[in-house]
Amino acid sequence: MILRIYTIIHVLISLLGIVSGFVVIYGLHTANLMNGWTSFFLATTVATSVTGFFFPVKRLMPSHIVGIISLVVLAPAIYARYHTDLTGSWRWIYVVGVVLAQYLNFFVLIVQSFQKIPALKALAPTQKEPPFAITQLVFLVLFVLLGVVAVMKFHV
Numbered sequence: 003m004i005l006r007i008y009t010i011i012h013v014l015i016s017l018l019g020i021v022s023g024f025v026v027i028y029g030l031h032t033a034n035l036m037n038g039w040t041s042f043f044l045a046t047t048v049a050t051s052v053t054g055f056f057f058p059v060k061r062l063m064p065s066h067i068v069g070i071i072s073l074v075v076l077a078p079a080i081y082a083r084y085h086t087d088l089t090g091s092w093r094w095i096y097v098v099g100v101v102l103a104q105y106l107n108f109f110v111l112i113v114q115s116f117q118k119i120p121a122l123k124a125l126a127p128t129q130k131e132p133p134f135a136i137t138q139l140v141f142l143v144l145f146v147l148l149g150v151v152a153v154m155k156f157h158v
Contacts, residue, residue: 005058012053019046020111023104030097030152040100044080047072047103065110072106075099088158097156101149108145112137 022043029036051069079099086092116122116134126134 008053008056012050012057015046015053016050016107016110019043019050020104020107022046023100023107026100027104027148027152030100030156031148033155033157035158040083043100043104044076044083047107048076048080050107051076068106068110072103075102075106079103093156093158094153097152098149101145101152105142105145105149108141109138112141 022039025039026036026043028034029039051072054065054069076099079096082088082092082096082099088096112134113129116126116129116137122133125131
């Protein structure tokens with residue numbers, strides 16, 4: 003019962019992070035810092051990664067690796083945002099960090115969707131089938147484009 007509640011909380015934090023991440027990326031595209039949304043996105047994305055480590059498993063899982071990468075990406079992004087005034091190269095470090103952290107959140111959403119939604123699981127039961135690979139590739143390309151545009155447009 004406690005694990006189920008913990009899982010629900012973890013999923014809710016993750017989904018809130020994903021929604022707020024898209025708002026923050028929109029802000030990057032419009033050169034708007036979106037202070038409240040940014041704080042919320044960064045906090046929920048850190049919380050998503052951290053809470054993922056407390057599920058009862060006996061070995062290092064791919065989800066843990068993604069969580070570690072996310073935290074490593076978020077550290078300089080958070081530092082850039084709150085300690086450098088986004089001057090010089092810190093501006094693009096922040097932008098790339100935000101977009102990459104959002105991509106990692108979305109990557110996990112796709113993985114989980116293919117594991118938990120019956121119609122998607124039927125299309126790619128082992129996640130080695132073309133529908134899964136194509137979905138991941140399409141979203142990778144979209145996030146690269148979002149990131150390139152954000153780096154070009156975000157100026158404070």
